[in-house]
Amino acid sequence: MAAITRLVKRTPYLPCAARFLSHAPPQKERNVQWVFLGCPGVGKGTYASRLCNLLGVPHIATGDLVRSELASNGPLSSQLSEIVNQGKLVSDEIIMSLLSKRLADGEAKGESGFILDGFPRTIKQAEILEGVTDIDLVVNLKIQEEALLAKCLGRRICNQCGGNFNVASISLKGENGRPGMVMAPLLPPAHCMSKLVTRSDDTEEVVKERLRIYSEKSQPVEEFYRSRGKLLEFDLPGGIPESWPKLLQALNLYDYEEKQSVAA
Template sequence: MAALTRLSKSSFSSLSSLSSVSRISRSLYSGFAPDTSSHGATSYSPRLGSTPNLAVKDTKDRSVQWVFLGSPGVGKGTYASRLSNLLGVPHIATGDLVREELASSGPLSQELSEIVNQGKLVSDEIIINLLSKRLEAGGAKGELGFILDGFPRTIRQAEILEGVTEIDLVLNLKLREDVLLEKCLGRRTCSQCGGNFNVASINVKGANGHPAISMAPLLPPAHCMSKLVTRADDTEEVIKHRIHVYNEKSRPVEEFYRSRGKLLEFDLPGGIPESWPKLLEALNLDDYKEKQSAAA
């Protein structure tokens, strides 16, 4: 317990490096036209006819500071990476930080292995520690701005983050749970190049007010096909448990940012070909459309 307390204190202290890594801007979302939910909180949903009036400045003038939320397997990494390439800011995925630590055989490796294989959430202290190291390294290289993927996952983390920097926008990606399960079960990684692919071919009929969704597989090149492996935690039992844990512990984070007028909810209409142009439209990134090929 004493060791955990020491880790917590040092991690919270080092997270203050965020303020030196990023530039704060409040003007980006002054044009939002909010909708009011039945709970009285403010939310922003990019459904047809209600796209927020979001103006993104050239990255020479500022750097965005965004957070991506969404259930496991929804595609946070895919779309955060594309926007990172498009806008020229670092994509920081806490899931990648955890996997890097697992592969490093460092002091946290064994503990993290047990947590991940059981589908549990990594503790605030460990995540903050890993994120702090990444931000400090980026600051030393002159990085400005960020797109955070997988953090914050708890109210406590959100409050810590709010205390040291200003988040411009929180993008909440949403997808039906049955589709999420199929996507996660189809995930594969190339054991040689580390590329991420998906072998699932999803065709789900519309039901209970939900539209039909089709997603083509994201297959690897021929030289990677024989080297595909499945993540240890991508079993049906673990995936369902991860989704349950997310719903129970991370959904309150959505409300945290909704109450602050920073939550933009985006319902994925399908795979990347259908969703990517609509996401750019929802973010009012029309001026960047000629750069789409660079983000592909």
């Protein structure tokens, strides 16, 4: 945990979430310390990465940390492989070890601020995180379960460039007061098309088990941040073209993106 503590001591805090929800522009001299929550496959990585590019902070995804360790054949590789293939959650101890190393590496490179993607997943993790840093805002992404399952099963990775894509074409009719939803596939460029692979854990059985476990664990974590006034619930209305502008509006960053585009 020393690496996390050192990072916090050298990183200026952003004002609390209320600042972003009260139409105040972000201050460039400070860096956000945000968390993205949401079911596996909801799009945390996509939206967190976009916001990181916009705000100039590192995107730290615990899922990527796990996959990197799996590919490295390091000391945790075999243990992680068994856990992931069974659709179970990685233990707090392993996640904290991987996250601590990532923050230490980032500190050495001069990073400050962050958006955490996929962490914390449990109350214990949230309490540990709160003890070492001040999280400004927690964005909880939501999507209809039917669409979520289709998205997870449609995920593909280019085994050459590492790009993430999705071949699912989703069209849900609105019924019983539930709005309809249309999500176009996120197809790769032509040179990646023949190199797409499916993650070994993206099977229907494993995906459903991940969602069940996440649902059990997520409610206490959501309440943990809700009770502290830091939780922003955001229902994805569709794919990236529909959801991105509305997410920026919810974060009061829509004008900020326009100003950044003009400055560029």
